[in-house]
Amino acid sequence: MDRSRDVLEAVRDMGVDLLDGAELPRWVLVRRRSEPAAEVDFDAVVGSGIRDLADGLGGLAGRRIAVGVGSRGIRDVAAVVAATVGALREQGAEPFVVPAMGSHGSSHASGQAAVLADLGVTEEALGVPVTATMDTVLLGRTGSGVPVHLDAAVAAADGVIVVNRVKPHTDFAGDFGSGLAKMAAIGLGNITGATVVHADGSAELPRVITEFVEVLRDAGVLLGGVAIVEDSLGRTAEVAVVDAEGVAGDHERRLVARARSLHGHLPFEDLDVLVVDTMGKDISGAGMDTNVLGRFWIPGVPEPSGPHIAAVTVHRLTAASRGNASGIGLADLVPAALIADVDLPATYVNALTSGTGGLRRSRLPMVLPTDRDVVHAAARMCGRRTIRDVRLVRVVSTLHLGEMLVSEPLLDAVAADPSLEVADEPRPVVFGARGELPAWPHL
Structure with missing residues (x-):
């Protein structure tokens, strides 16, 4: 029974x-x-930012670059990922997409690929591979000896650029919030890395995330990120390309401060x-x-x-x-x-x-x-x-x-x-015949 x-x-x-x-x-x-929604030309903004990023890295031609994408329902995530992939191709790189979502998608590669598909991030839409695996490699250790695990497909590439919304974090009130640094430290490590990052408790996340980003940066793995800032209605207010030094650094902090003001x-x-x-x-x-x-x-x-x-x-x-x-x-x-x-x-x-x-x-x-x-x-x-x-x-x-x-x-x-x-006259709260919530009024 x-x-x-x-x-x-x-x-x-x-x-x-x-x-x-x-x-x-x-x-x-x-x-x-x-206020009216901001007008952001994703292709122009991301294209210019990726060009500057490529120049700072001595060029990206011929390099296989992973583009990390998470599991959030960000309004324009598919369009921004497409702009990122297109900009990397313009620089002669060979981009591919990887899930960067830690343990989400039921901690299965197929589940994480399905999450990306739900967001409109697919091989068919982007024209590049979507490579999902839960395998990791040990990249190194933080100064305090904590192991840094990295998605195996990213480790085999020539670097990674993460795409994420930046906003106040839901677990702590740190100054770089939730965004590029969090995705790099937690999302790119799959369930193994995400578990390690959280092991000291949420109160320690700002410190641990910063240490993980430093390891990824020093190893030449983290090339930068594309940040999305949304307004209070969930509309894209700004898109910015951030270099590796700016992830968990001053650039991301400024973006999170703006996101907080619009949240x-x-x-x-x-x-x-x-x-x-x-x-x-x-x-x-x-x-x-x-x-x-x-x-x-x-x-x-x-x-x-x-x-x-x-x-x-x-x-x-x-x-x-x-x-x-x-x-x-x-x-x-x-x-x-x-x-x-x-x-x-x-x-x-x-x-x-x-x-x-x-x-x-x-x-x-x-x-x-x-x-x-x-x-x-x-x-x-x-x-x-x-x-x-x-x-x-x-x-x-x-x-x-x-x-x-x-x-x-x-x-x-x-x-x-x-x-x-x-926007309407007051109305009584009348539930449905089976006790379901009333429909929203449409005016």
């Missing part, structure tokens, strides 16, 4: 009126006022309930952006100063995550449908690789039958005596914060914020 299935069915059959007949406050669609955030410092429709590895390494939630939940790492959210619910796992629900422990309540989509081995491998970063985030939240039960339970448990006073916000994901559904008790705060505008 499959006991786990019995438990899930028992949860689905709870049938409890969690609000005892009370109604949630009405909510209204709120949008951010935004999406909730416009409220105190919430009772945050409803997140979807989580996933393509959205954030932690499934949901911890900087948005105001939760790191890692031993030894200080918590962010805000926002303060009493209860977080999440309701779906993206298909691109392929069952990897790493970060699910950042939520307080989830529906049974999400749990049914979780691949525990993939999730736990990622958690184990992350060390202290996966310790608390891999815990299962409270599981209830439907979306309705989850939201109602969060409203009941958030510390607000009167349900109609609950300060609730609903978002599609922590990556998509351009519009949100906001409960009426927050409308005074909306009116006081010039960056927000009310």
Whole structure:
């Protein structure tokens, strides 16, 4: 007998009126006022940057250059990778693509290639090989004696250029954040290298990543990177080619500082309930952006100063995550449908690789039958005596914060914020016949 299935069915059959007949406050669609999107000519910017990089390296003609690509759902990643491959070809190099994502893709070469395909990064689209392997070689050791493992295909090449978004890290508040340095140190080592980097705990990641980058740079493996900076709506605001000295150096720090200034955030410092429709590895390494939630939940790492959210619910796992629900422990309540989509081995491998970063985030939240039960339970448990006073916000994901559904008790705060505008009339929260989340209003 499959006991786990019995438990899930028992949860689905709870049938409890969690609000005892009370109604949630009405909510209204709120949008951010935004500046026009930046116009970035990927081919021109990347082409110029790669030319300068090639000149600084004495030319790239005839050299086999790996292009490292990760697992995040970056809006323009396929176009930027294509521009990078094209620019390298113009310099006479022989580029090929490698997954640079540590233990993601279920820690299998085929799984990592599939993740890249989901992002539009394929041999057919780029006209160059996509070489996925989990094999590594021992490149050397850091000054403190930690072994540096490197993807075998990269080790056999004449160097690597990594392509990644730079932004504040979800595990720590370091000044070079998440981006080129992290991908070089963690992503290029596959599961073996990623495990080693995380072994000292997330609080030590800035130091360990810097040491790994130094080894890669000194060995002549890391040639540089192509950085993508996105605005608060997930649109590309800047693309920059960074040389090897700039990775984990001043150039990347400047880019992360700009990314931090543009980073999406909730416009409220105190919430009772945050409803997140979807989580996933393509959205954030932690499934949901911890900087948005105001939760790191890692031993030894200080918590962010805000926002303060009493209860977080999440309701779906993206298909691109392929069952990897790493970060699910950042939520307080989830529906049974999400749990049914979780691949525990993939999730736990990622958690184990992350060390202290996966310790608390891999815990299962409270599981209830439907979306309705989850939201109602969060409203009941958030510390607000009167349900109609609950300060609730609903978002599609922590990556998509351009519009949100906001409960009426927050409308005074909306009116006081010039960056927000009310786009609809308040409407009651009416769940579907099976307790599913209401559809988003389309105006």
